[in-house]
Amino acid sequence: MPHTIVIFGASGDLTSRKLVPALYNLMRSGSLPAETRIVGFSRTPLSDDEWRASLRETTAKHCGCGPLDEASWQVFAANIFYQPGDIGRAEDFRLLAERLTALERGGEATRVYYLATAPQFYEPIVAALGSQGLAAETHGSRRIVVEKPFGTDLATARGLNTSLHAVFHESQVFRIDHYLGKESVQNILALRFANTIFEPVWNRRYIDHVQITVAEEVKVGRRGGYYDTAGVLRDMFQNHLLQLLMVTAMEAPVRFEATAVRNEKVKVLEAIRPLDLSEVAAAGIRGQYRGYLEEPGVQPASQTATFGAVRLEIDNWRWQGVPFYLRSGKAMSCRTTQIVIGFRQPPLELFADGRRTFHREANRLVIQIQPAEGIQLHFHTKVPGEGMRLRLTDLEFSYSREFEGRLPEAYEPLLLDVLTGDASLFARSDEVEKSWEIIDPFVRAWSSVDMPPIDAYETGDWGPLSSFEWMAAQGRTWFDLCPVLT
Numbered sequence: 001m002p003h004t005i006v007i008f009g010a011s012g013d014l015t016s017r018k019l020v021p022a023l024y025n026l027m028r029s030g031s032l033p034a035e036t037r038i039v040g041f042s043r044t045p046l047s048d049d050e051w052r053a054s055l056r057e058t059t060a061k062h063c064g065c066g067p068l069d070e071a072s073w074q075v076f077a078a079n080i081f082y083q084p085g086d087i088g089r090a091e092d093f094r095l096l097a098e099r100l101t102a103l104e105r106g107g108e109a110t111r112v113y114y115l116a117t118a119p120q121f122y123e124p125i126v127a128a129l130g131s132q133g134l135a136a137e138t139h140g141s142r143r144i145v146v147e148k149p150f151g152t153d154l155a156t157a158r159g160l161n162t163s164l165h166a167v168f169h170e171s172q173v174f175r176i177d178h179y180l181g182k183e184s185v186q187n188i189l190a191l192r193f194a195n196t197i198f199e200p201v202w203n204r205r206y207i208d209h210v211q212i213t214v215a216e217e218v219k220v221g222r223r224g225g226y227y228d229t230a231g232v233l234r235d236m237f238q239n240h241l242l243q244l245l246m247v248t249a250m251e252a253p254v255r256f257e258a259t260a261v262r263n264e265k266v267k268v269l270e271a272i273r274p275l276d277l278s279e280v281a282a283a284g285i286r287g288q289y290r291g292y293l294e295e296p297g298v299q300p301a302s303q304t305a306t307f308g309a310v311r312l313e314i315d316n317w318r319w320q321g322v323p324f325y326l327r328s329g330k331a332m333s334c335r336t337t338q339i340v341i342g343f344r345q346p347p348l349e350l351f352a353d354g355r356r357t358f359h360r361e362a363n364r365l366v367i368q369i370q371p372a373e374g375i376q377l378h379f380h381t382k383v384p385g386e387g388m389r390l391r392l393t394d395l396e397f398s399y400s401r402e403f404e405g406r407l408p409e410a411y412e413p414l415l416l417d418v419l420t421g422d423a424s425l426f427a428r429s430d431e432v433e434k435s436w437e438i439i440d441p442f443v444r445a446w447s448s449v450d451m452p453p454i455d456a457y458e459t460g461d462w463g464p465l466s467s468f469e470w471m472a473a474q475g476r477t478w479f480d481l482c483p484v485l486t
């Protein structure tokens with residue numbers, strides 16, 4: 001069956017930096033189904049050849065595949081087409097429909113509509129696809145991919161779901177979060193459910209707390225206008241951080257398929273203890289890097305958080321009493337995404353010369369998602385020589401040492417999943433709504449006029465001082481190491 005991927009927002013950054021390079025890499029590795037066409041739709045007036053020429057340049061830059069192989073590019077480019085059009089004009093959708101039918105020679109094809117535009121265009125596009133009959137599955141499957149942000153709060157996410165469901169069945173909708181396409185995130189499922197040795201300790205009996213950190217060195221750059229209305233909670237927590245939490249905390253699904261996996265993920269969100277506004281203030285810390293107010297597009301007295309840390313409790317048998325700390329920030333000390341499983345101390349201190357309290361760090365499992373993907377287990381070892389002197393040592397697994405070749409970019413497996421119709425790694429409607437239900441109270445509290453002024457932090461720090469004090473007050477410390485693996 002031929003495939004047609006229709007990209008709305010064809011002249012945008014996402015298309016040229018991520019989507020087309022990912023499709024090109026899939027073609028090169030032989031994974032892209034034969035007869036897969038790409039059709040770009042956007043307002044910029046371009047011919048097929050002009051769009052191909054511009055994509056050739058951007059793909060060479062962003063594919064991470066070395067110099068572009070001319071012969072492969074020619075094969076790939078022959079299946080790229082461009083249809084200029086305005087999202088607001090029904091006539092342009094009619095022309096798009098005609099072009100698609102012509103390209104598919106009136107036959108059957110799996111069609112994927114990819115929303116890579118600014119989010120305010122999602123609903124008009126969905127409505128137009130509906131009114132032109134483009135969602136009907138009379139000539140093959142029709143799927144729609146919705147990029148983040150999926151709404152800006154619970155109400156808008158519900159509204160978007162309602163608009164989608166007016167035209168598409170839920171099984172046709174693929175809400176993408178590129179974090180789930182990362183090899184090292186999918187490997188959490190393998191680590192937990194393809195091994196037996198972790199399961200017995202993966203619970204409240206052995207785990208003291210979990211830290212999930214997505215630290216970025218970059219600042220908001222050219223995205224100040226968007227970022228100032230979103231802030232770190234909407235930009236990173238509602239999607240990427242909660243996804244990492246779900247795969248860390250979920251129960252084993254009965255099968256590795258979409259419904260079973262998504263049911264287990266949603267159960268985690270359902271078990272997160274709801275907080276009222278007064279509790280939210282104590283359950284998080286917000287910060288803003290110095291210099292943020294001078295970024296283009298940012299309001300002069302903005303209180304938008306560029307750093308956030310929140311504590312969530314999961315009220316179920318596995319996790320009762322084990323706090324999950326989620327933390328993310330821009331302009332931080334380095335780029336690292338890691339999940340730290342902090343284990344409990346042993347029941348008895350044997351090696352401290354009669355002192356009862358522990359002075360050693362407890363065991364840790366550090367799952368490094370990026371940039372150097374791998375896992376490190378921290379444990380104590382006797383230092384050779386007299387007496388029982390101990391030192392923290394580690395066992396480690398590194399993707400780059402273990403496997404040859406580059407790791408696929410997150411968009412590659414996800415695009416392939418859309419083409420084959422596997423929704424396991426995509427968010428279901430109830431999942432996004434639940435996520436907003438968890439994040440909304442923090443957004444409301446953090447934007448309330450009653451909040452004290454936001455804490456500042458220096459570029460290159462791990463967030464504001466208050467974040468360390470807040471952790472210390474709970475008897476814990478952040479694990480602040482730039483990538484533990486290199």
Ligand code: BG6
Pocket residue numbers: 148216235236337
């Ligand atoms: C995006 C956010 O979703 O994820 C960005 O909008 C952020 O602000 C990016 O920089 C991080 O993605 P990654 O894959 O580089 O960790």
